[in-house]
Amino acid sequence: MPELPEVETIRQQLEPALTGARIAAARVMDERWTRPVAPAEVEEALTGRTIAAVERRGKYLLLRLDAGRTLAMHLRMTGNLLLDHAGLDPPYLRAVLELSGDGRLLFTDARRFGHATVIDDDELDTYFAGRLGVEPLSGALTGEELCRLAAGRRAPLKSFLLNQLGVAGIGNIYADEALHRAALHPLSPAGSMKPDDCERLRDGIVQALEAGLRTGGASIDDYRDSRGEQGTMQEEFLVHTRAGEPCPRCGAEIRRTVVAGRSTYFCPSCQRRLRRRPRRRAGAGTSG
C-alpha cells in the first residue's frame, strides 16, 4: 500500500544506508521496469554513480546521483524496495543495485506495474510539474490553496484527491481517511466546497497522512511478509475496509461504494453530501 506515508517511510529507512553509497553494478531483469527505455541504458546510467541523496516527491522515490541525474522510482501497487545484506533471493525480483562494499538494493514487484526512469536534474522540475501537485506535508497546502485547486471542478471529491495533479501522494486509502476526518462526502463535487470545507479537508489530509507516517514502518513490514494478514496499519484506518462497522465519530454504519473505479468507504451520516455550488452570474462579483 505505498501511498505517501509508506513511500516516505521507505525513504527514511533507506536514507542512512544509501546516502553516499556507490552503485558498483546495476541489473535490470524486467524490461517493463524501464520501458520504453532499454534496461541496458538505465544500467549504464547507474553503474559507477554515487547516491548523493534519497528524496521523495508524491509517491515517487528519488535517488539523486552524482553527474547531475536522478533515478526516479514508482512502486505503484505491489512494488517494494529491500535493502539486502544476506544474499536474499526474493520472488518477483525485477532489479538489483549492487552497492560498493556490502549491500544490495532489491526492487521486487509481483504485478510489474512499478516503474523506474533516469532523469536529468535540470528536467526534474518539468517532469514532476506535469505529474504532481502540491506536497501536502510541505506547509504549502492551505485551505485556501485547496479551494483554488478545486474551484469549478465537478468531479467527486474522491476523484479530486486521487488525481495527483492537485495534491500529490494521496491514494485510495488516505483519500477515504481524509474525507472522513473532514466530514465530507466522497461524491460531493470538488468545486462545491466552501472555505470552511477546504480548511477541514486540508486538516483531514494532513492528519490522515501523519497518522499513516506514525505507523508506516510497521505496516510495510507486515505487508512485505504476509500479504493477506492484517497489518498494524490497518487498525489505524477509521473507515477504510470497515463497511458495516460503526463510524468512530457518530456510530452510524460505515458503507462501501465505488467511486472512480475504487472501493470507497464513508459514513453516510456524518459525511454529508454537498450540492453543486450555483454558478455565479458574470458581473456579480461580490459575495458574502
Added chain:
DNA sequence: CGCCCTGTTGGGGA
C-alpha cells in the same frame, strides 16, 4: 479445479 471478484496506481482512449 476453475471461474469470478477484488485490489495499494496511473495512463490512455472513448
Added chain:
DNA sequence: ATCCCCAACAGGGC
C-alpha cells in the same frame, strides 16, 4: 472533463 479499461498477479468465495 470524466469515465472505463487495462496492465499482471494473488487470494478468497463459490
